[in-house]
Amino acid sequence: MTARYTLARAAGATAAGLSRLTGRGGGTTIGGRVTLLVDPLAMTRAAAGRELALVTGTNGKTTTRTLLVAALETREPVVSNGGGANLPTGLTAALTADRTSRLGVLEVDEPFLPKVAQAVRPRAVVLLNLSRDQLDRYAEVRRLAGIWHEALSGPAAPAVVANADDPLVVWAATGATDVVWVAAGQGWTFDSTSCPACGDVLQRDGQRGWRSPGCGLARPTPAWSVTGRTVTAPDGTSYDVKLGIPGDVNVGNAALAAAAAGLWGVSPAKAFDAMARIPSVEGRYLETTYSGRPLRLLLAKNPAGWVEAIGMSRAEAPVVVAVNARAADGRDPSWLWDVPFELLRGRHAVATGERSRDVAVRLRYAGVDHIRVDDPADALRAAHGSGPIEVLANYTAFQSYRRVVRDA
Amino acid sequence: MPDAVRIALVFPSLLGTYGDGGNASVLAQRLRWRGVEAETxxxxxDDALPEQADVYVLGGGEDTAQTLAVSRLADGVLARAADAGKPVFAVCAGFQILGETFLDGAGAVHAGVGLIDCRTDRLPGSRAVGELLGEPAVDGVVELLTGYENHGGRTLLGPAAKPLARVRSGTGNGDGVDGAVQGSVVATYLHGPALARNPALADWLLSKVVGDLAPLDDSEEQELRRERLTALRRARAAWWRRQWRPPARGT
Known part of the structure; x- marks a missing residue:
């Protein structure tokens, strides 16, 4: 341990504490930033001696991280990064704050995977999926797959647990020597029409199979398969996975987490049992009440996530659609038109959030009965009926709703 | 006027990255609301482009998708549609590939479909990302054109193509104008999608197929447009304030 690193850690903790004291924020980002300023190698030093798993992908990072932490904690304490702090600053803050846990699970923002993997030398990397998200920041989905591919190729690459159903993920993982393939599903195929390796049109068999006629890249045979709520492990044992959180997509995420936990010797039975006890993930899927009405918060950050969230929402319930377009959301809400809001026809919808006018126009063309309300709390009161309300919100709009239900 | 107006959304899986498929939905709904049958x-x-569509819509896409789309459009269906005066509406990557040449991700020059007299290379400096506002340069559209642009291409028009708009804010083609109009082919860098943010442009395209159109209650679209124009004005005012801030006094 160097004096510089000790100083960096202390400075980061002080900055984080000051930030919290003055009410400027959670302090995670500023703390990590100060630590890295004093010692640029702080993330590497904080990771030394630990066995880490990194989790990345467009959707399901926080959920899968939480599931994997639950599985690994059946063995021993695990350090992890919450609150969406998945950039190097947040990772550094999490690792420096917990000095004792030997195991760690870190979710990583997609483009930062190479930098983080190089710095912390993880034992395993879990690749979930890749689809369009925040195009004003990342420009192209395929480019992300490319930088993953580069980072995970070569003899020093970590073990990879990867979704065999997503061609972009498969291509990213093909350079790795040690891959566990999991058939975690792909609900959104519109960003993998052409082969990420050669550009040819992928052939799909209508089931989950896909193949590139140009270069032969094809869906690998998965070691773990998922059918509905049943997960089959490599030894052929099937598990009926009952999670506390909704959505078939999360059964796939649970399978990926179980496969990763298996690298540390956690049995699937034990892993799924631990995962079943998670009722919500940082407010996602949270069931609560507002003015006596049952209410559920669903986070959806991009078209693939919206399709999942609409599918999870109860068919009769009115829907509050809350959309912002801040930097963390992506500045351009054109993606609203990639989401099949037509599925909400026959239900009442309330458009809210800073880009509620974009939502209202989208709902108008989708033929969904709706009104537009600026204030998020008023939007809940405007939902028709007296039964449950589903709130579907993108990232920063979701944070607003967590405050609304907390302050209620 | 055809019985049902058929709107072909060209290769949405390749050219649909930025919600531009919404342009087809907007065209169809605006006909239906007026009692005109429409289908998208x-x-x-893997399918051939239908010869019998009345309107063709192309959206934005990624680099590899662009070259693939051009190879699939080489069958001449789109060129015959343009010759027949059917509206072809293309956005961003869709715009670029309808030109004479464009660049792929590696910087190699590719031949385009050749329906628009234009060539696309790279914008000097960084990508154009942000709100784009233009003053229409075509007869029949009077409302400002608003949307969001996100591209690294610079598109220079030749003499046969006319600009769709003069840029008031943003980058557009890169030389002060946005888009192109050549015969019945109309192109732009506007996402949003363009026709959801600009119902007047949608109706202008539709009038080429079905003639004069009754007005619709577009109050929600107008509210969105007002909000976007106000946001743009605020952002520009903030930008100017930053420029006018006196320089820090050094020692």
Whole structure:
């Protein structure tokens, strides 16, 4: 341990504490930033001696991280990064704050995977999926797959647990020597029409199979398969996975987490049992009440996530659609038109959030009965009926709703 | 006027990265609301482009998708549609590939479909990302054109193509104008999608197929447009304030 690193850690903790004291924020980002300023190698030093798993992908990072932490904690304490702090600053803050846990699970923002993997030398990397998200920041989905591919190729690459159903993920993982393939599903195929390796049109068999006629890249045979709520492990044992959180997509995420936990010797039975006890993930899927009405918060950050969230929402319930377009959301809400809001026809919808006018126009063309309300709390009161309300919100709009239900 | 107006959405899986498929939905709904039957046809990348569509819509896409789309459009269906005066509406990557040449991700020059007299290379400096506002340069559209642009291409028009708009804010083609109009082919860098943010442009395209159109209650679209124009004005005012801040006094 160097004096510089000790100083960096202390400075980061002080900055984080000051930030919290003055009410400027959670302090995670500023703390990590100060630590890295004093010692640029702080993330590497904080990771030394630990066995880490990194989790990345467009959707399901926080959920899968939480599931994997639950599985690994059946063995021993695990350090992890919450609150969406998945950039190097947040990772550094999490690792420096917990000095004792030997195991760690870190979710990583997609483009930062190479930098983080190089710095912390993880034992395993879990690749979930890749689809369009925040195009004003990342420009192209395929480019992300490319930088993953580069980072995970070569003899020093970590073990990879990867979704065999997503061609972009498969291509990213093909350079790795040690891959566990999991058939975690792909609900959104519109960003993998052409082969990420050669550009040819992928052939799909209508089931989950896909193949590139140009270069032969094809869906690998998965070691773990998922059918509905049943997960089959490599030894052929099937598990009926009952999670506390909704959505078939999360059964796939649970399978990926179980496969990763298996690298540390956690049995699937034990892993799924631990995962079943998670009722919500940082407010996602949270069931609560507002003015006596049952209410559920669903986070959806991009078209693939919206399709999942609409599918999870109860068919009769009115829907509050809350959309912002801040930097963390992506500045351009054109993606609203990639989401099949037509599925909400026959239900009442309330458009809210800073880009509620974009939502209202989208709902108008989708033929969904709706009104537009600026204030998020008023939007809940405007939902028709007296039964449950589903709130579907993108990232920063979701944070607003967590405050609304907390302050209620 | 055709019985049902058929709107072909060209290869949405390749050219649909920025919600531009919404342009086809907007065109169809605006006809239906006026009692005109309309259907949208999503053309899969393995399928031939239908000859019998009345309007063709192309959206934005990624680099590899662009070259693939051009190879699939080489069958001449789109060129015959343009010759027949059917509206072809293309956005961003869709715009670029309808030109004479464009660049792929590696910087190699590719031949385009050749329906627009234009050539696309790279914008000097960084990508154009942000709100784009233009003053229409075509007869029949009077409302400002608003949307969001996100591209690294610079598109220079030749003499046969006319600009769709003069840029008031943003980058557009890169030389002060946005888009192109050549015969019945109309192109732009506007996402949003363009026709959801600009119902007047949608109706202008539709009038080429069905003639004069009754007005619709577009109050929600107008509210969105007002909000976007106000946001743009605020952002520009903030930008100017930053420029006018006196420089820090050094020692």
């Amino acid at each position: 046809v999503d053309v899969a990348v």
